[in-house]
Structures are given as C-alpha cells and as structure tokens.
Amino acid sequence: MTANIPKNIRVRFAPSPTGPLHIGSCRTALFNWLFAKNQGGEFILRIENTDVERSKKEYEDGIVEGMKWLGLDWDEFYRQSERLDIYEKYLKQLLDEEKAYYCFCSKEELEADRQAMLSQGIAPKYGGRCKKFSKQESEEKINKGESAVIRFKMPLKEIEFHDMIRGKVKFNSELIGDIVIAKNLKEPLYNFGVVVDDYEMKISHIIRGEDHLANTPKQIAIQEALGFENVKYAHLPLILTPDRRKMSKRYLDVALEDYRQNGYLAEAIVNFTVFLGWHPVDDREILSLEDLIKEFDIKRVQKAGAVFNVDKLDWLNSQYIKKMDASELALKIKNFIPSQWQSDEELLIKAIGAEKERMRTLAEFKDLAGFFFELPNYEKNLLIWRDAAPEKIIENLKMIAMELEKIDEMMFNKKDLEQIIMPLTEKYGVGDLLWPLRTALSGKQASPGPFEILEVLGKKESLKRIEIAINKLQNK
C-alpha cells in the first residue's frame, strides 16, 4: 500500500491580495508556520490572485512585508496568476472525462432560481439545467460565441473527512449542487485552484480558518474527480469581536498594519494571536517564536471561537517592551516620534529607558516623554506638594539646586543622586522636596522619578529647569 508512506510535511498559507493583511490571516499563517517548524516540514506562501478584478500588487507586497515583519519565513513562493496553464490542463481533463460541463445560464436566471428555492425553504443550489448538453453541443455553442462558465458535476454522496481539531465531519453533497469551478479555461475559481495547487505543491496538511469548513467537501469531491489523494485538514476557530462575531472593522482594527502603526511589537502580536485558540501544556503566558515552535501542538487547539481581547494584547505588549533593550527600542520607536527627538541618540535611549515600564505601546512614548526633548510648559501650582506653602517650595528648590550644583557630572546617575539626595528628605520632607523637584524637571503630574530624570537630563539642563520653576513660583 503505497498510500501509507508518510508524505513530507508541507503546509501553506494562501492569502488573496485583495486587501490589507488581516490579523486573522496572520494567525492562520502562524499556526501553519508553527506546525511546519515543529514537525520539521516546509511552509509555502501562495498568493491566490485568480480574481483579477480584486487582486492588487500592492496588497501582495503588504502580505510579504507583514509576514517578514512577524518573522514568518517561507520555503517556497507561488502566485496563482503564474500557473494558469496548470489549471487549464486539469480543467480540460475534467471536461473530457465529463466530470465538468459548460453552463450557459445567465446570472438573471440563476438569481431567479435561487430566490425560488429560498422561498420554498430549501438550500439554494444549482439545479443542473445545462448538464443536458452534450460535449459537442456545448462546444458548438461556445464556438458561436455564447458565454459560459465551467461547472463541476458534484457527485451525490455523503462526504466525510477527519479534521485534526474537530474529529469526524460529515456533509451531504446533494445540498451543494454543481459548483462553478472556472469562469473559463483561463480563469479558474477558488475551490478549483486550491485543489490543483495543493496537489501540485504536495501539500500534506491544510490548516485554515473555520470559515472554510463548508468548502472542504467541495474540494474533496474535486480531488476525487481528479484522482488526487486526500489531504489532512485542520480548521481553526475564528477570532471574534467582543460581541462574538467574526472579526470586522466595525469593532476593531483588523489589519496587521494598523497594529504595527499603533505601536505593537511583532513578538506581542505573535504571542497574543497564537493564544487565541491555543495554549501550551503549562501556565506560561509569554513565549517567543522559538518557544512556540517547541511547544506547538495542533491537537491542543480549541474548537470554539475566541474573542480578541485588546487589554491582554496591551499587557503582553508592555511585557515585551519592558524586556527589550532601550537601544533596540530606540530603533523601533523612530517612526512614532518627531525627527528632532532623534538628533541626540543617547538622550533618546536614556529617555526610553526611563519610560519603558510606563509604555503599553510604542506610540505612547510620544505623549509620555516629550519633556525630555522640549522644555515643559506647566502651571506653577503643579509644583506645590499638597498644601505646602509656596515659600517653602521655593526654599527647597533653591536648596536642591545648590546641592546639585556641588555634585560632579560623573555622579549624575540615578544611584548616586539618590544616595546623596535622599538623606536630605529627612530634614525637608519627602513630598516637599521630591515632588517639586520632579515636577520642575518634567512639568508633569505623572512621570518617572526625579533621580531618573536628573540622570537623563544631565546637570546643566536639570539646573536650568529648577531655576525656571523657582522663577515661576516667584512670578518672574
């Protein structure tokens, strides 16, 4: 039995370039990629652009770029538009063997049929009107210039298959009807192209969204008609919006690009989306791509849909930001800040270091850290700690300025500054000393601590800001 020889593991991600890369598609790609890597198999990227009207090169570029950004590399790359001859060959085979036939019905006729069936409460399907034409008749009609599509003769039977996630799934093909598999010999349609490609590319496992479950029996029927061997299937649960519907723009950003632009890290997106419907054996929540490759097991994927929880994504993102080096973060944060902030690389890195644990997304840095790069503008009352007297605050600021003045530039780091200044709080009061100092430096109600800011800003700039604060309080 040659059929029992295990095939090499080969999976594919087959997006159609008809829009920006969807976050749900990314997750599907990820599951495929992880499955391949875990099993030592190959991952194939196939652009399904048979729909000439809707497919755009820019979207294809977006897919490629998005995949690279996520770190999902591929072993082979194909475009369906470059494989039209292959589909034609198999289309002819089906036509010759009379497993497919030309259909001359107009769209109007079809629509009327559909409505009629719907009103009778039966599942709408093509009735097979054009099946009666012989091959010769059909060819004559075509030669006369009649327009026609190619329909597949759906065998009437029960189609059953094993889904790696769901187990046994059964469909009755009588409800399906003769589907259109190509507009003509040169323009194949989805269900047909998929079957041919998956066979030609020796795909062993098809891992895709649950929304394709109902396509599976159609594809199996075509496979059988063509004499192809069966493929293994896994249908992933869908990602849901908070109202438990299929992910849509109405509720959430759906494009990977949106998340990227909002300051999410690829690592966080990967980690988050794989956890939508899957979980490792232990309680770990933060897993790198390498960890995931090790741990991934398709048997552990969930059957029910999973709600996209932005709060958890934010948390994960903040975890990754916290773990990352400030210098590495600096590279990634450049698209989120004004170009002037980038002129002093060292300052930028230090500022990121100071704000790292406050950021949930890279985009938040801009609002958090402006004062490091520009003189802050603030109300003088912000300098007053609770109900302290302004005179006292002025006094304390002057005192701290004097103390700072004495400190060597070399000692202007968080640790040393803390050691020198903290003892002073015993005499002057923690709040009365540190609050005005911090607000003088940051101009903000909430910010990193004063010692951190002092270190980032440096002696000269810090003293300048304290002086400004004193002047503010003295109404100068």
Added chain:
RNA sequence: GCUCCUAUCGUCUAGCCCGGUCUAGGACAUCAGGUUUUCAUCCUGAAAACACGGGUUCAAAUCCCGUUGGGAGCACCA
C-alpha cells in the same frame, strides 16, 4: 431558511480523549491592600465559571442523548 461547527470565571484558557486527586488551576481586566514624592512597575489578597435537562455509573466539568444559546457557510470572492 438550509447545512455545518461550537459551549469552563467578563475575556483568553488548564482540566475533558484515559470518569474519582476539581472545595475547578493560571493569565488579562476589575476591586482591596502593600512598596512608592507622582504615575507606572512590582508584591499580596478578593470577587468571578463547568449553559440547561435527561441518562450511564458507586462516582461526571469529564462519557451518551436532547434542549437552548452562540458562530460560520450557503457567489461567475477567496
């Protein structure tokens, strides 16, 4: 309408396949406390779920059936 899929805290989930160890575990979010000049981080704690009804069994979150709820698919799109 028809077909298929599905059901553990608000959310993501562990446990379910191989019934007892489950007074159902973890994470996010929430709330309370602690650390802290502020914010954030961090730490501690609390509240929070096996959809319902029948079976099977000494024993069911776990097995079976049904109900209800939810979702998806029904194109000359993919």
